[in-house]
Amino acid sequence: MRHLLSTKDLSRDEAVAILDIAEDMAGVADREVKKLPALRGKTVVNLFFEDSTRTRVSFEVAAKRLSADVINFSAKGSSVSKGESLKDTAQTLAAMGADAVVIRHSASGAPRVLADSGWIDAGIVNAGDGTHEHPTQALLDAFTIRRRLHGPDARGKALDGVTVTIVGDILHSRVARSNVWLLTTLGATVSLVAPATLLPVSTAGWPVGVSYDLDAAIDAGPDVVMMLRIQAERMNAAFFPNAREYSRQWGLDDERAARLPAASIVMHPGPMNRGLEISANAADSPQSTVLEQVANGVSIRMAVLYHLMSGSDA
Amino acid sequence: MTARQVLQQADIARALTRISHEILESNRGSEGLVLLGIPTRGVLLARRLGAILEDVPVGSIDVTMYRDDLAKNPTRAPSPTDIPAGGIDGKTVILVDDVLYSGRTIRAALDALSDLGRPRAVRLAVLVDRGHRELPIRADFVGKNLPSSADERINVRLSEIDDSEEVTIL
Amino acid sequence: MSIRITGVQLPDGTRKDLFVDDGVFVDSVSTGSTSVSADGLIALPGLVDLHTHLREPGYEQSETVLTGSRAAAIGGFTAVFAMANTMPVQDTTGVVEQVQSLGERHGYVTVRPIGAVTAGLAGERLSEIGAMAQSRAQVRVFSDDGHCVSDALLMRRALEYVKTFGGVVAQHAQEPRLTLGAQMNEGALSSELGLAGWPAVAEESIIARDVLLAEHVDARLHVCHVSTAGSVEVIRWAKARGVKVTAEVTPHHLLLTEELARGYDSRFKVNPPLRRDEDVLALRAALADGTIDIVATDHAPHPVESKDCAWDEAANGMLGLESALSVVHAAVVASGQLDWSDLARVLSAKPAEIGLLAGYDAPFAIGSPANFTLYDPSATRTFATSDLRGKGLNSPYLGRELPGRVIATVHNGYATVLDGELVDAAAVAKEAHHG
Numbered sequence: 007m008r009h010l011l012s013t014k015d016l017s018r019d020e021a022v023a024i025l026d027i028a029e030d031m032a033g034v035a036d037r038e039v040k041k042l043p044a045l046r047g048k049t050v051v052n053l054f055f056e057d058s059t060r061t062r063v064s065f066e067v068a069a070k071r072l073s074a075d076v077i078n079f080s081a082k083g084s085s086v087s088k089g090e091s092l093k094d095t096a097q098t099l100a101a102m103g104a105d106a107v108v109i110r111h112s113a114s115g116a117p118r119v120l121a122d123s124g125w126i127d128a129g130i131v132n133a134g135d136g137t138h139e140h141p142t143q144a145l146l147d148a149f150t151i152r153r154r155l156h157g158p159d160a161r162g163k164a165l166d167g168v169t170v171t172i173v174g175d176i177l178h179s180r181v182a183r184s185n186v187w188l189l190t191t192l193g194a195t196v197s198l199v200a201p202a203t204l205l206p207v208s209t210a211g212w213p214v215g216v217s218y219d220l221d222a223a224i225d226a227g228p229d230v231v232m233m234l235r236i237q238a239e240r241m242n243a244a245f246f247p248n249a250r251e252y253s254r255q256w257g258l259d260d261e262r263a264a265r266l267p268a269a270s271i272v273m274h275p276g277p278m279n280r281g282l283e284i285s286a287n288a289a290d291s292p293q294s295t296v297l298e299q300v301a302n303g304v305s306i307r308m309a310v311l312y313h314l315m316s317g318s319d320a
Numbered sequence: 321m322t323a324r325q326v327l328q329q330a331d332i333a334r335a336l337t338r339i340s341h342e343i344l345e346s347n348r349g350s351e352g353l354v355l356l357g358i359p360t361r362g363v364l365l366a367r368r369l370g371a372i373l374e375d376v377p378v379g380s381i382d383v384t385m386y387r388d389d390l391a392k393n394p395t396r397a398p399s400p401t402d403i404p405a406g407g408i409d410g411k412t413v414i415l416v417d418d419v420l421y422s423g424r425t426i427r428a429a430l431d432a433l434s435d436l437g438r439p440r441a442v443r444l445a446v447l448v449d450r451g452h453r454e455l456p457i458r459a460d461f462v463g464k465n466l467p468s469s470a471d472e473r474i475n476v477r478l479s480e481i482d483d484s485e486e487v488t489i490l
Numbered sequence: 491m492s493i494r495i496t497g498v499q500l501p502d503g504t505r506k507d508l509f510v511d512d513g514v515f516v517d518s519v520s521t522g523s524t525s526v527s528a529d530g531l532i533a534l535p536g537l538v539d540l541h542t543h544l545r546e547p548g549y550e551q552s553e554t555v556l557t558g559s560r561a562a563a564i565g566g567f568t569a570v571f572a573m574a575n576t577m578p579v580q581d582t583t584g585v586v587e588q589v590q591s592l593g594e595r596h597g598y599v600t601v602r603p604i605g606a607v608t609a610g611l612a613g614e615r616l617s618e619i620g621a622m623a624q625s626r627a628q629v630r631v632f633s634d635d636g637h638c639v640s641d642a643l644l645m646r647r648a649l650e651y652v653k654t655f656g657g658v659v660a661q662h663a664q665e666p667r668l669t670l671g672a673q674m675n676e677g678a679l680s681s682e683l684g685l686a687g688w689p690a691v692a693e694e695s696i697i698a699r700d701v702l703l704a705e706h707v708d709a710r711l712h713v714c715h716v717s718t719a720g721s722v723e724v725i726r727w728a729k730a731r732g733v734k735v736t737a738e739v740t741p742h743h744l745l746l747t748e749e750l751a752r753g754y755d756s757r758f759k760v761n762p763p764l765r766r767d768e769d770v771l772a773l774r775a776a777l778a779d780g781t782i783d784i785v786a787t788d789h790a791p792h793p794v795e796s797k798d799c800a801w802d803e804a805a806n807g808m809l810g811l812e813s814a815l816s817v818v819h820a821a822v823v824a825s826g827q828l829d830w831s832d833l834a835r836v837l838s839a840k841p842a843e844i845g846l847l848a849g850y851d852a853p854f855a856i857g858s859p860a861n862f863t864l865y866d867p868s869a870t871r872t873f874a875t876s877d878l879r880g881k882g883l884n885s886p887y888l889g890r891e892l893p894g895r896v897i898a899t900v901h902n903g904y905a906t907v908l909d910g911e912l913v914d915a916a917a918v919a920k921e922a923h924h925g
Contacts, residue, residue: 007395014682023397030382030398039435042385072385093798113800114673114684115754122753123798136802138684161400183684206681207689312385317395 009121009130010310013141013188018164021192025149026161027309028302034071035304042308045074045315051104053095054133055081055111060276060300061133065108065142068307074315077104092116093125100126106315107131114138129314137178143275144184146306148192150295151230153302154271166193171223173199173256174234174283175245177206181275182234186214194230199223200256203245220255224262231266232273233258233284253282263288271295323475326466327487332447332478335463336365339445340372342461347412350374352440354411356381358429359399362417364480365447369416377404381415381436386428401432408437414461418476420446423457448487450474491904491921492523498533498864500854501831508533510860513903517856524905528864531897532830534815535838535853536568536861540631540660540738540845541714541786542811544570544601546592547585548577553791553881555589556915559598561789561811561880563906566863566896569600570811571845573635574611581606581617583625590627596915597922598906602847605629607648607659611637616644616651623655630846633660635714636761638696640666645700649709658736658844660712661700663721664762668692673802675748675763683751685801688763690718697721701728701735712844713737715788717762719772726781736844738786739773741810741817742886746770750886756797756804757886760790777836778827784841787814791882809885812878815865816892823867824893860903869895879912 007020016024034040050069052062062078069076081095092111099107106129109117114136121130134140151168152160170189176182176198189196190213197215198205209216217223224231236252246252253259258272263285266272272284272294280286289296327335347353355378357366363380370378384390384398415429426444433442445461450468464487468474472489479485495508509519539562545553553561555572562570572589574580580589586603593601605622609615611634622629632652639645639661652659669692674680676687697713701724704711713725716737728735742760747767750758758764776782790807797804810817818837822828828836834853842850849859871877873887899907904921906913 027398030400033401037436041435043431044385044390091795091799092803093795111800113802115802116800118754119756119800122755136684137686180684183682206678207676207687208678208681210678211682212678312398313395316390317393 007313009117010141010314011117011121011130011132012139013144013184013191016188016191018191021145021148021188022162022164024145024306024309024313025152027312028149028305029161031308031312032302032305034308035301041071041073043073044312045069045072048074048105048315049103050074050076050106050108050311051099052076052078053081053099053107053109054079055109055116056134058110058134061110064300064303065133065307067304069311071304072308072311074311077102092120093123096120096123096125100128104128106311108133110134112136131310131314134180136180138180139184140180141184141188142303142307142310143181144188145310146299146303147185147232147273147275148188149302149306150273150299151271153298154295155229164192165189168194168230169228170194170196170230170232171199171228172196172232172234173220173223173258175204175236175240176200176234177204178237178240179234185232186212190214197223201246204240220262224265227267228270230271230273231258235275235277236279236283249282257282258284258288260285260287263291263293266293273299275299323488323490325486325488327464329485332463332485332487335447336368337372339461339463340369343369343414343443343445344373346443346460350376352410352412354379354404354406354408354413356413356415358383358415358417358425360481361476361478364478365418366416369445377406379404381429381432383425383428383432386431388424388428403436408433408439410438410440412441412443413439414443414445416445418447419474420444420449420459421452423453423455426457427455447476448474492519493860493900493903493905494519494523494525495528495533495864496525498528498531500533501535501834508854510900510903513860515854515856515858515860526864526898530868531864531866533854534566534830534863534865535834535850536863536899536901537566537815537837538841538845538847538850539567539570539787539789539811539814540784540841541635542570542572542789543575543791543807544572544589545791546576547588551793551881555592555601556596557880558789558791558811559593559596559601560912560915561809561878563598563899563901564879564896564912565811565813566815566865566899567599567811568861568863568899568901569602569842569847571602571604571631574604574606574633575636579606579610580604581609581611583618583621586622586627586629587625594922595919597901597918599901600847602631602845603627603629604631604633604635604660607632607634607639608644613637613639613641613644616648619651619657620655623657630657631660631712632657633662633714635660635662638662638664638666640696642699642703646703646707649704649711650707653707653709656846658710658712660714661696662714663693663696663700665692665696672763673759674751675765677748677766679748679751683754685751688761690720690765693718693762694720694724697724701725701733704735705731705733708734710734710736715740715743715762715786716773716782717743717765717769719769722772722776722781726776729781736783737781738784739777739782740788741785741814741821742808743773744770744777744785744821745817746886751801754801756799756801757808757884757888759801759804759806760808761806774822774827777822778832784836784844785814785818786841787811791880792884794883797884807884809878809880809882811880813873813885813887813892815896816873816894817887819867819894820892860900862900863896863907864898866895866897867893869893871895
């Protein structure tokens with residue numbers, strides 16, 4: 007694997023291999039010396055055209071635990087916002103000798119453009135592009151589900167037969183897109199729940215079920231409920247009338263959370279709007295994996311960086 | 321060219337028994353010993369030694385992340401590292417591997433060990449020592465010294481994961 | 491300049507010799523004239539592009555009247571209508587006359603400026619349509635291309651006011667609110683790629699409104715770059731009702747589909763966007779049955795930096811002049827949907843008629859202006875930047891195998907292209923002014 011641009015490109019074996027490597031990486035966090043020398047002498051650039059402290063820090067910790075040198079190139083507020091292009095930035099990073107570029111960009115497909123451009127000969131990791139994909143988030147979600155279901159015996163396993171319901175702003179969610187491809191590749195059954203305004207106009211070709219009714223989806227007793235963040239600007243653009251109505255129809259409130267089977271898990275990619283798409287109780291319940299997701303993010307990103315940057319094809 | 325068998329099942333068993341005696345002798349008993357196998361077959365050999373020695377904790381130590389040739393080979397999937405409950409601090413760790421060759425794997429294992437704790441002493445046990453060292457490393461316990469040329473292949477097969485039990489040279 | 495073309499095939503399939511003297515077709519010429527043996531070549535009437543962006547004045551880093559004219563000539567064109575979105579905008583007599591005279595000075599093609607419908611293309615009040623119509627440039631086509639005249643009342647007034655001067659409004663049909671931030675055709679693929687959708691209904695709803703307005707005020711309407719099967723249905727319905735509507739399709743909408751957006755290569759970003767397979771098939775059928783009247787290029791050159799970036803950040807538009815004839819050949823002639831006389835109609839006679847451009851109604855007739863191109867239909871080439879003659883490199887066809895090749899182009903009786911290469915600019919300008 008040269009780049010990680012989309013979970014759609016991942017085969018089941020590749021995905022399981024990354025999850026397995028992440029299992030090994032997870033052990034490092036518990037050690038006295040939280041560091042492996044695997045990427046010593048390699049340079050990872052975090053190229054963030056969009057603010058995301060959590061994702062950037064997660065990648066930074068991951069790269070450092072593998073002993074890589076990390077350069078944070080926050081393009082916001084730098085020359086990029088003054089009109090320096092993706093191309094110029096990429097060529098600058100190439101000149102500095104970057105071995106991998108972790109890119110976050112507001113434009114869908116920007117990581118692909120970078121990977122195909124010839125401007126830079128480095129492994130490209132998509133850390134979220136526009137409303138397209140966020141592959142490492144989906145991988146860490148899959149990892150979190152797998153660990154909850156299989157515990158210490160998770161290694162080598164996929165997610166066959168697991169039912170996952172993703173709720174919220176599917177239309178604008180790169181997390182949803184990456185999860186749709188990855189979770190179904192791993193054998194899970196995925197359904198999407200949202201008002202029609204927040205669903206893509208067509209999901210033809212998506213291996214998912216789609217519905218508008220969260221209550222029916224809850225009563226179906228899914229193994230996993232994944233709540234997506236609602237951005238404030240969606241309200242102003244008339245995707246739904248107001249927060250109160252959204253919360254009443256599509257929020258995981260206490261009453262809905264109580265109706266979930268005890269073994270179901272509740273996920274959220276963060277940051278959460280408590281009281282809007284998820285109630286505080288649901289977010290903090292033992293069923294919630296929100297904090298595990300954050301911890302697992304580091305393991306997954308270590309696995310991805312290792313997978314991309316070690317080996318003679320890197 | 322056909323493979324030539326250099327150790328049979330009984331030879332392997334004898335070698336392991338002898339090594340376990342030597343370990344006990346040099347350690348004056350089993351006190352403070354920890355056996356750590358290097359994946360894949362070193363782990364199996366460590367378990368067999370553990371069964372002979374009794375009461376000695378057995379674990380595994382993956383060295384993939386510590387190799388100095390990561391960039392020169394296709395990506396290697398790491399194996400689990402499993403340190404026994406008592407840890408390794410202050411213990412006498414016996415590293416166990418199937419074949420000792422360049423010494424680079426053992427170098428990586430020593431680095432990995434130092435990130436996991438501080439043993440009192442580290443010893444090395446191998447089933448076969450085939451020579452051609454590239455680093456100043458030697459084994460404390462050797463099942464069989466097997467002078468070989470660099471273009472020969474030594475294959476260790478163990479019944480736990482292979483369909484036979486033998487050491488061959490090709 | 492006198493020219494003798496021997497053994498050429500005309501669009502109707504007949505073979506004959508053509509003679510040109512003093513700018514028009516004649517019965518014969520004396521020896522000593524330029525002579526072209528045209529065995530195996532087809533003579534097509536000079537192509538007319540009703541939709542070109544020449545970018546001058548204001549955006550000379552993208553294209554100039556000269557470079558765009560050269561791109562047109564190598565593509566077999568002898569006349570182009572230059573869209574109004576220059577800087578300053580072609581919304582006053584001064585600007586349209588400047589563009590017109592730049593075209594005349596260089597002489598590769600006839601350049602007819604299109605006037606803006608609204609001042610500054612701002613969509614608020616009408617531009618000086620009467621003044622532009624009565625200027626030396628005699629503007630007859632008015633368009634806010636790139637911007638839709640979305641205000642229904644303003645569009646009604648524009649249709650009525652342009653009718654007053656015998657012109658036509660060419661509408662870029664795009665409901666602006668339905669296409670906020672739009673990046674590509676809206677559908678399953680845009681959903682997957684996470685690119686904001688440009689729904690077909692945003693085009694179709696404006697066309698439906700405009701044909702009804704045109705009917706109500708009995709004015710002519712021309713619909714730019716029709717891109718969807720639904721738009722074809724609306725136009726077919728309007729024509730059946732007798733509405734005075736004409737429509738164009740671009741070469742790229744006849745050949746390329748939205749699938750090309752999959753790699754986020756912004757060379758394929760264009761407005762209206764590339765659509766689905768079924769749209770392409772409907773557009774081809776509509777061109778064949780006359781529902782769509784003409785092919786127009788929407789030639790839109792951009793500097794490299796406007797395309798060397800992420801898809802969202804890239805400019806809309808693709809080159810068209812140099813490749814149009816080959817692309818139409820590949821899309822509808824090779825399949826037999828159009829024959830060469832149909833192609834002559836949709837790329838020459840009809841666009842000239844819509845744009846009220848004289849001299850294209852009786853091609854090859856003795857006494858008619860000698861505007862034509864010689865085309866080798868049996869050639870094939872892998873289209874490359876070396877086939878481009880304008881300033882832009884943003885062709886969607888680079889690396890694609892295309893049929894045919896322009897061997898010669900004659901504008902007003904003098905050659906602009908000979909032996910497949912442009913005639914020197916000074917020589918063309920000299921002939922243009924001599925004539």
